[in-house]
Amino acid sequence: MALLATGEATGPGPSTGLSSAEEEASKRRGRVGYLLILPGFIFLLLFFALPVVSLLATSLYIKPEGADVGQFVPALEFGNYLVVLQDYWPAILRSFGFALIATVAALIIGYPMAYLVAVRLRHRKLLKGILLVLIIAPFFTSFILRTQAWKQILADEGPVVSVLRSLALLPPDGRLTATAFAVICGLTYNFLPFMTLPIYANLERLDTRLIEAGGDLYANGFTTFRKITFPLSLPGVMAGTLLTFIPATGDYVNAALLGNNQNTTMIGQVIDSRFFRVVDYPGASALSFLLMLAILFLVILYVRRFGTKELM
Amino acid sequence: GTGGGTGGSSSKPSPAADVSDSDKTVSWANWTLYLDYDDSTQKYPSLEAFSAATGIKANYSEDVDGNDTYFGKVQGQLAAGQDIGQDIVTLTDWMAARLIRLGYTQELDLANIPNSKNLLPTLQDVDFDPGRRHSLTWQSGFAGIAWNKEAFPQGLKSVSDLWNPELKGRVEVLDEMRDTMGLLMMDNGVDITGDWGDQEFDNALDVLSKQISDGQIRQVKGNSYKEDLISGDALAVIGWSGDITQLNFEEGDKWEFAIPEAGGTLWSDNLLVPIGATHKANAEKLMDYYFDPVNAATVAAYVNFICPVEGAREAMQDINPELVENPLIFPTDDFLANTHVLRTLTPDEETDYSGRFQTAIGN
Amino acid sequence: MKQTIGRWLVPVFGGLAFLFLLVPIAYVFAFSFNDAGRTNLTWRGFTLENWKNPCGAPDVCQALGNSLQIGFTATVLATTLGTAIAIGLVRYRFRFNATANMLIFLPLATPEVVLGASLLAQFLNVGAELGMGTVIIAHTMFCISFVVVTVKARVASLDPKLEEAAGDLYASPAQAFWRVTFPLLLPGIVAAALLAFAMSFDDFIITNFNSGNVDTFPKFIYVAATRGIPAQANVIGSAMFILALLVVIGGQVLSHRRAKMLAAR
Amino acid sequence: MSTTELSRDPGAAAGGTGADLVLSGITKRFSDFTAVDNLDLVIPSGSFFALLGPSGCGKTTTLRMIAGLEQPTAGSISLGGKDITGASSYQRPVNTVFQNYALFPHMSVLDNVAFGLKRRKVRDAEAQAKAALDLVELSHLAARRPAQLSGGQQQRVALARAVVNQPAVLLLDEPLGALDMKLRRQMQVELKKIQTEVGLTFVHVTHDQEEALTMADTVAVMNHGRVEQMGPPQELYDLPRTAFVANFLGKSNLMPATVTAVAGDTLQLEVAGNALTLQKDRATDHTGRILVGIRPEKLRMEPDLASAAQDSIRGVVLDASFTGASTEYLVDAEGVGTVGVFTQNHGGALFADGDRVRLAWDPAHAFGLSGSEDRQAGAGEDGL
Amino acid sequence: MSTTELSRDPGAAAGGTGADLVLSGITKRFSDFTAVDNLDLVIPSGSFFALLGPSGCGKTTTLRMIAGLEQPTAGSISLGGKDITGASSYQRPVNTVFQNYALFPHMSVLDNVAFGLKRRKVRDAEAQAKAALDLVELSHLAARRPAQLSGGQQQRVALARAVVNQPAVLLLDEPLGALDMKLRRQMQVELKKIQTEVGLTFVHVTHDQEEALTMADTVAVMNHGRVEQMGPPQELYDLPRTAFVANFLGKSNLMPATVTAVAGDTLQLEVAGNALTLQKDRATDHTGRILVGIRPEKLRMEPDLASAAQDSIRGVVLDASFTGASTEYLVDAEGVGTVGVFTQNHGGALFADGDRVRLAWDPAHAFGLSGSEDRQAGAGEDGL
Numbered sequence A: 001m002a003l004l005a006t007g008e009a010t011g012p013g014p015s016t017g018l019s020s021a022e023e024e025a026s027k028r029r030g031r032v033g034y035l036l037i038l039p040g041f042i043f044l045l046l047f048f049a050l051p052v053v054s055l056l057a058t059s060l061y062i063k064p065e066g067a068d069v070g071q072f073v074p075a076l077e078f079g080n081y082l083v084v085l086q087d088y089w090p091a092i093l094r095s096f097g098f099a100l101i102a103t104v105a106a107l108i109i110g111y112p113m114a115y116l117v118a119v120r121l122r123h124r125k126l127l128k129g130i131l132l133v134l135i136i137a138p139f140f141t142s143f144i145l146r147t148q149a150w151k152q153i154l155a156d157e158g159p160v161v162s163v164l165r166s167l168a169l170l171p172p173d174g175r176l177t178a179t180a181f182a183v184i185c186g187l188t189y190n191f192l193p194f195m196t197l198p199i200y201a202n203l204e205r206l207d208t209r210l211i212e213a214g215g216d217l218y219a220n221g222f223t224t225f226r227k228i229t230f231p232l233s234l235p236g237v238m239a240g241t242l243l244t245f246i247p248a249t250g251d252y253v254n255a256a257l258l259g260n261n262q263n264t265t266m267i268g269q270v271i272d273s274r275f276f277r278v279v280d281y282p283g284a285s286a287l288s289f290l291l292m293l294a295i296l297f298l299v300i301l302y303v304r305r306f307g308t309k310e311l312m
Numbered sequence B: 001g002t003g004g005g006t007g008g009s010s011s012k013p014s015p016a017a018d019v020s021d022s023d024k025t026v027s028w029a030n031w032t033l034y035l036d037y038d039d040s041t042q043k044y045p046s047l048e049a050f051s052a053a054t055g056i057k058a059n060y061s062e063d064v065d066g067n068d069t070y071f072g073k074v075q076g077q078l079a080a081g082q083d084i085g086q087d088i089v090t091l092t093d094w095m096a097a098r099l100i101r102l103g104y105t106q107e108l109d110l111a112n113i114p115n116s117k118n119l120l121p122t123l124q125d126v127d128f129d130p131g132r133r134h135s136l137t138w139q140s141g142f143a144g145i146a147w148n149k150e151a152f153p154q155g156l157k158s159v160s161d162l163w164n165p166e167l168k169g170r171v172e173v174l175d176e177m178r179d180t181m182g183l184l185m186m187d188n189g190v191d192i193t194g195d196w197g198d199q200e201f202d203n204a205l206d207v208l209s210k211q212i213s214d215g216q217i218r219q220v221k222g223n224s225y226k227e228d229l230i231s232g233d234a235l236a237v238i239g240w241s242g243d244i245t246q247l248n249f250e251e252g253d254k255w256e257f258a259i260p261e262a263g264g265t266l267w268s269d270n271l272l273v274p275i276g277a278t279h280k281a282n283a284e285k286l287m288d289y290y291f292d293p294v295n296a297a298t299v300a301a302y303v304n305f306i307c308p309v310e311g312a313r314e315a316m317q318d319i320n321p322e323l324v325e326n327p328l329i330f331p332t333d334d335f336l337a338n339t340h341v342l343r344t345l346t347p348d349e350e351t352d353y354s355g356r357f358q359t360a361i362g363n
Numbered sequence C: 001m002k003q004t005i006g007r008w009l010v011p012v013f014g015g016l017a018f019l020f021l022l023v024p025i026a027y028v029f030a031f032s033f034n035d036a037g038r039t040n041l042t043w044r045g046f047t048l049e050n051w052k053n054p055c056g057a058p059d060v061c062q063a064l065g066n067s068l069q070i071g072f073t074a075t076v077l078a079t080t081l082g083t084a085i086a087i088g089l090v091r092y093r094f095r096f097n098a099t100a101n102m103l104i105f106l107p108l109a110t111p112e113v114v115l116g117a118s119l120l121a122q123f124l125n126v127g128a129e130l131g132m133g134t135v136i137i138a139h140t141m142f143c144i145s146f147v148v149v150t151v152k153a154r155v156a157s158l159d160p161k162l163e164e165a166a167g168d169l170y171a172s173p174a175q176a177f178w179r180v181t182f183p184l185l186l187p188g189i190v191a192a193a194l195l196a197f198a199m200s201f202d203d204f205i206i207t208n209f210n211s212g213n214v215d216t217f218p219k220f221i222y223v224a225a226t227r228g229i230p231a232q233a234n235v236i237g238s239a240m241f242i243l244a245l246l247v248v249i250g251g252q253v254l255s256h257r258r259a260k261m262l263a264a265r
Numbered sequence D, E: 001m002s003t004t005e006l007s008r009d010p011g012a013a014a015g016g017t018g019a020d021l022v023l024s025g026i027t028k029r030f031s032d033f034t035a036v037d038n039l040d041l042v043i044p045s046g047s048f049f050a051l052l053g054p055s056g057c058g059k060t061t062t063l064r065m066i067a068g069l070e071q072p073t074a075g076s077i078s079l080g081g082k083d084i085t086g087a088s089s090y091q092r093p094v095n096t097v098f099q100n101y102a103l104f105p106h107m108s109v110l111d112n113v114a115f116g117l118k119r120r121k122v123r124d125a126e127a128q129a130k131a132a133l134d135l136v137e138l139s140h141l142a143a144r145r146p147a148q149l150s151g152g153q154q155q156r157v158a159l160a161r162a163v164v165n166q167p168a169v170l171l172l173d174e175p176l177g178a179l180d181m182k183l184r185r186q187m188q189v190e191l192k193k194i195q196t197e198v199g200l201t202f203v204h205v206t207h208d209q210e211e212a213l214t215m216a217d218t219v220a221v222m223n224h225g226r227v228e229q230m231g232p233p234q235e236l237y238d239l240p241r242t243a244f245v246a247n248f249l250g251k252s253n254l255m256p257a258t259v260t261a262v263a264g265d266t267l268q269l270e271v272a273g274n275a276l277t278l279q280k281d282r283a284t285d286h287t288g289r290i291l292v293g294i295r296p297e298k299l300r301m302e303p304d305l306a307s308a309a310q311d312s313i314r315g316v317v318l319d320a321s322f323t324g325a326s327t328e329y330l331v332d333a334e335g336v337g338t339v340g341v342f343t344q345n346h347g348g349a350l351f352a353d354g355d356r357v358r359l360a361w362d363p364a365h366a367f368g369l370s371g372s373e374d375r376q377a378g379a380g381e382d383g384l
């Protein structure tokens, strides 16, 4: 997946013209290959794989009777999983639900953005460049600052609520922040670039002549989109939805800043507070591991169902 | 064992070497609204004066939003005996007790803090730190109820008044279990200093849980509830006494604080030197400085919490005579009669109750 | 008629989406001019003071400095390691290909809390001192996969015939790499590096787990949010945004001009 | 299946079979570049019309305007008397076989072919699509994706996808460019068969002159956005009216000549000292300096014996190249320059470099052009 | 500049001009598919060698092995007596013009052309590169990027980039495929000029038979990884030895015949009741059932009068197509099938569909093939 435009924008790159089988066959063997991948892989093994294994180990620890806060001993207590699952399955479900809604919303908002930049403005290089930067540049304002800004914009005494109230679109005691709505908005907003960029990267390579061919064959604009443009951009949509859904599921900043404390609790918040407030490492680890498995399971189902080479 | 963080290492970490002599700095993590502050210079005057007097530069940060959150943040490092970047942290009695018990604090050299003798006699001997070898009281205070006078002129008398439908979604309570649960239990008629148990705790927790899920309570927060008071998102809160006065200084006289009819909680926060701190001597100098009655009174005049320093009341005469009679700063016995300290919890009780409390408040 | 609606629908909707993206940034920018007190929640008057003295609020500049330092280091590390992996995976055959791809994909499929928590557990287990080092490691770790995925696409679209042509024209394998392969991958590598830097610069969750007492800019703001975010943070956030905009647009304009000049010749 | 099964769907074509395609004063400007310049064309319904011209002369642009993929800057287009200038592409009974195929990569070959039928909700879309695939001999690949086909196969799918809709007008933009010679001939036969049997109007763009000449009823030669000459192929070849057409359509030897006298139907000419004749009605100009043209294959090459025949010139063989069925000679003709000669390899004696020869022709095959024409126009420099 | 300025750089070519390229027993297998099958070739130094064959027959693979971009599965390659089978591509004095150009997109045209020279640290690399660009008439575009060029221009840059190195052997993989006819002819002349003047060895792969026939000293016709026949172009055309070569190289009419008698140098044949003759040395088989072949242009077509000439057959005109310089007829010959006839348009009378005709030829142009050969081999079905 080419997340970003590659500056040059010379349109569709040169196709190697090889089928994937031929491509596989044209690969070289040899030591150079191992030299290239080894450093990075060792890094990932040390700082990703190993920690996950030790997370798994920690999730089975127990707290001996009478031990003080934060003191655990190694064990194989699989019951930890049952306990956290029992206590927190609603938060897990809610996280998936929120993330799902946010992903769909981000898709609905991000797709036209990507389409506008990649297709409509394909030949307006400068404007296209500017809008593209606008998609990434928010990263540099810090997402907490922006989320905090949303909190203020949507505050009970803020401009949006006042307007909505006076238009009777919101009951007089209605509010936007500290609601599930606000959390989902925050998620949508914050992960929008992760949705937009892969779709953009895909649409940029879209051959607009295919759209013309659609028109030539009696398909109106909407049908052409439904039958041609959208299916062709599916790999980008896949990558975008995954890159939005996964972090959104585990996020807790939006829920913490924009949610209220019970109806919007996401699993990330629970993991954070199990780690940092309750100091229940085994529980927190068990939850983390569960979350990871659940996401992996969903992702694999999704990838199997729609298939993409873009990410994997 | 797997060492530091997750393992059950019984070996306590040992204190770091002190570099105070070569490095004239001291770092202090404190709660917000807990030191005199000058809006125009954006500085803390008493701290400036301390630096001027001692040549020690103080890095003051308002990093503590709540005891639990702060502990969680640093406990891994403390357990490993690492420097958490702070030479003084300010934590409430029960949390101070935990740190001391776990060996996460350095022993103070009281000889370096001659003014420590000024600590009020009632505070000199506490069960969690016999002889005050590890901690000194910074301030004490009350948790009670506060409200926005303009938006809610009728005011609040009891904790139950917070559940007024007019305040729906505009109420915030503290994530400090002892304060919030204490107030709720007292509202239920429980003597929180007494022998209460699961039943009483659960009753109060049910109330809390219901009010949160009904949306009456907007959020459960640490000291940051003050932000929502300012922005107007919160109109009524369970909050801390001095905070409200300071907000009225800084943002205009908008709020009022009261001890609920059923009673408020009383607590003390303590200055501690974490185990990995490398400027203990400088920290001790700073403590000594603030236990000087005049300096203590200067702070008290601003923060409006209970001043734990003997002689500060006299010093207050010169600073702001009006405040001498303020029961929130120099409480009378009458006033104190209606405020209580939640009884000490055993470690198991603590884990159990705080776990359930966290779950109820959506963590 | 239908056509006309279709023609306008995308720009209008896309434009609104951009507006949505920019509203909070505009808010941050506006409040960087607020004559704020300790909290910057209500408008109290216009001032340039914050812009004149962006480091006025204690620690905010230090946090920014840390963020930049971490961002640069992690970007360089992740880009180097990730680019090498991308080239290796596309151009060479391995016996454990599937495993290799999985190891790249898994960090992408793992939520940040889990990455942060597991790494923290690991660091604590081995008694590593939390600080800049651990944050850099954490950031490098989660950026590698993004770099691999981005650069891989570029490598895959690079015609291997070009490298062959270089060899055919007397370039040794090393020369072929530096003169042909690398320059052609460069836009992809730059894009990957930009993305890595952005992700590192904006990361909060993983940082929060692994930074000990080191503050990064997002972490500073998260903590400050409890006691009042100083207006200087708005200044820095706005300035970084504008800077990023200027740098990339500047580059765009330059390459645009160069392309025009080339075409004119 | 046979092509007869592809009976015309009366609903598909707006104007039915009686639909002449008329372009009036069509101009297309891209910013300041005029790609098509005030073009007038009448393409009778059911005819096979070929558009020839050098690269960049505006052929594709013209087709795109007919298809509705591009709006003309000026002028109007009508089909069967109905003005379609403003209609969207999907509303026109016109289909295109794109120069680049533009197959939908995510659909099977069959789905590609059935696409247009399904949009028009034709009942037995699949069956018709299969029939069209049969026609291009690709039914065995119906389930494949376009990427799994060779270039030639892709082009045939594109053809099937357009033909299957039985549009009033089928636009073909180099539909056979990617096919090798043999397959190309085969497809030409098929296309011609479809066109005659089903009675569609074909507008065919090609670089392959032989293709245009063999298939089309009418050929238009375009240059710089304008039509230079138009007519039945043999006529165009036999009697080009401009140097561009003479050179572009096959090869021509153009020699500067002076008209010395007019005798009845015949012009007396002088070319580099040789006295020649030219039929008056085969010349555009009848006085002064003109260009006289003769095709290489119309030249008889003989050993240069003394007898100076009428209508002949002399020269020396510069180069002979064997091309299989024939040999191409370059002859340096005195005072005229290099002249190309083309002889079929019946097996007679070949000439070698340096041989002195005499080139003779029947004046009935010579043609005369304006003396102000550029002798080199259309002779290949345009592609540079 | 003139090509003479491109004097050979003695350092560039390992074996100097005297370097024969020898492939012995070269086989290339891709997993279980044999792309090149036990190939033996000797390409004399300084010759222009053309490789012809249908798509997929192994031409590119052969070139890639010569260039060192692919290792042969078996066999060896030597250049000027030196075994180069194992040498890396960058160590061989061989350059390639790739089928897909493979221009470096990030470099200017000039830098592309100078690339090889710079790698070899040639002093005046830029100047030489400019000279090479002149040669392909692109010096005005030296500063552009490849993406800013048309397909034909790109191909010429690829040509210049290879030629400029003056390699001992230049491999050309369809170097002119993207050019239009006129430009193509022009480039052919240039290429031939470079080759003769500088004395390089050219190995040229092309689909264009005319190109191979006109340019090469030696042509090899490949099929399924093997060389079917090899020799000077006229010889191959005149006397093909297999049905594949006969059909692939130009068109042939192959008719089943039976040898009825052998008389001295002549074979007596019977074809569908007609008595014909064939020179013995022009036939591969001399007894039983054979195939007799005759090129379409070698056939004389006459109105069918009573007198049955020797060496002629009768038929009915099925189709006539005008291709400009000539007309191609399809004639249904009695008992033989469809026969193609090719007549130059001298301007004589044309035949029309349905005319009864007699086709006659000079037996000196007929050839005989083994009766077991497939009459259709190489006739275009391969591409399907």
Ligand SMILES: Nc1ncnc2c1ncn2[C@@H]1O[C@H](COP(=O)(O)OP(=O)(O)OP(=O)(O)O)[C@@H](O)[C@H]1O
Residues within 6 Å of the ligand: D030, D031, D033, D034, D035, D053, D054, D055, D056, D057, D058, D059, D060, D061, D062
């Ligand atoms: N969008 C455009 N903007 C500017 N010029 C254009 C545009 N499209 C085409 N042209 C120019 O218009 C001219 C005609 O283009 P067109 O595609 O019709 O040529 P063509 O005759 O089809 O050529 P070819 O045989 O190479 O396909 C060309 O010179 C081309 O450069």
Ligand SMILES: Nc1ncnc2c1ncn2[C@@H]1O[C@H](COP(=O)(O)OP(=O)(O)OP(=O)(O)O)[C@@H](O)[C@H]1O
Residues within 6 Å of the ligand: A022, A025, A026, E030, E031, E033, E034, E035, E053, E054, E055, E056, E057, E058, E059, E060, E061, E062, E099
């Ligand atoms: N890497 C490979 N793996 C498997 N088969 C291959 C590979 N490369 C080429 N082939 C096969 O080898 C055969 C010869 O290929 P080659 O490219 O040499 O053909 P070619 O004669 O150059 O054809 P064309 O004229 O179409 O370019 C083809 O059938 C092709 O499919």
Ligand SMILES: NCCCCNCCCN
Residues within 6 Å of the ligand: B031, B032, B033, B034, B092, B176, B178, B179, B223, B240, B243, B267, B269
């Ligand atoms: N603004 C200072 C508030 C200090 C609160 N201390 C925590 C008391 C917990 N019971």
Ligand SMILES: [Mg+2]
Residues within 6 Å of the ligand: D059, D060, D061, D099, D173
């Ligand atoms: Mg075109």
Ligand SMILES: [Mg+2]
Residues within 6 Å of the ligand: E059, E060, E061, E099, E173
């Ligand atoms: Mg090839």
